Amino acid sequence: QKEVEQNSGPLSVPEGAIASLNCTYSDRGSQSFFWYRQYSGKSPELIMSIYSNGDKEDGRFTAQLNKASQYVSLLIRDSQPSDSATYLCAVDLSGSARQLTFGSGTQLTVLP
Amino acid sequence: EPEVTQTPSHQVTQMGQEVILRCVPISNHLYFYWYRQILGQKVEFLVSFYNNEISEKSEIFDDQFSVERPDGSNFTLKIRSTKLEDSAMYFCASSEGVLGMGEQYFGPGTRLTVT
Numbered sequence: 001q002k003e004v005e006q007n008s009g010p011l012s013v014p015e016g017a018i019a020s021l022n023c024t025y026s027d028r029g030s031q032s033f034f035w036y037r038q039y040s041g042k043s044p045e046l047i048m049s050i051y052s053n054g055d056k057e058d059g060r061f062t063a064q065l066n067k068a069s070q071y072v073s074l075l076i077r078d079s080q081p082s083d084s085a086t087y088l089c090a091v092d093l094s095g096s097a098r099q100l101t102f103g104s105g106t107q108l109t110v111l112p
Numbered sequence: 113e114p115e116v117t118q119t120p121s122h123q124v125t126q127m128g129q130e131v132i133l134r135c136v137p138i139s140n141h142l143y144f145y146w147y148r149q150i151l152g153q154k155v156e157f158l159v160s161f162y163n164n165e166i167s168e169k170s171e172i173f174d175d176q177f178s179v180e181r182p183d184g185s186n187f188t189l190k191i192r193s194t195k196l197e198d199s200a201m202y203f204c205a206s207s208e209g210v211l212g213m214g215e216q217y218f219g220p221g222t223r224l225t226v227t
Contacts, residue, residue: 032214034215034216036218042220042221043201043203043218043219043220043221044203044218045156045218046215046216046217046218049215074218088155094168098143098145098160098162098167098168098170098214099154099157099160099170099217100147100157101157102154102155102156103154104153104154105154
């Protein structure tokens with residue numbers, strides 16, 4: 001069964017620290033990987049996409065992809081209380097980029 | 113900044129009734145999607161739509177569901193005979209669809225409550 005797995009947390013970090021969120025996926029054929037942020041009662045908000053092995057940086061966010069290990073991660077530097085949310089890993093397991101499979105999400109709390 | 117919009121924000125219906133959820137995707141996007149999220153559970157893919165036809169659909173998207181692009185801007189999800197278990201947040205999303213790598217942008221969702 002094709003799966004996307006995340007630690008559900010909750011993960012708590014102090015303000016200014018680095019938050020590290022992890023995700024594994026089951027299908028080696030996957031080509032597209034996304035991180036979404038979801039505040040309680042709101043819709044998923046795209047924060048990062050990554051398609052190639054290695055790191056991709058965007059402001060305080062860095063996505064890391066290792067296709068050989070079937071692992072994708074998100075680092076949030078200088079965490080702020082406003083970063084407190086559930087972070088969803090989404091993977092195109094079908095390889096078509098037309099059907100995202102979401103993990104259950106990691107709930108992050110940044111403590112002031 | 114362009115965004116996906118959805119109406120209504122909340123729909124209450126009785127079991128067995130038909131509902132239509134509406135979405136306006138981002139204007140230059142070519143691929144449209146519906147996802148749902150039952151309270152406390154994962155976001156689940158329902159269907160993708162391109163060039164006026166279904167591209168992919170999940171096992172959830174059975175004969176009770178249908179999608180349509182009735183005009184140049186709207187994209188709709190119809191549930192023919194609602195069940196209690198259809199109660200969920202329904203999210204519309206769209207992507208440019210360039211080169212098969214589509215970043216999907218989600219609308220604010222419609223909360224469907226079936227009583």
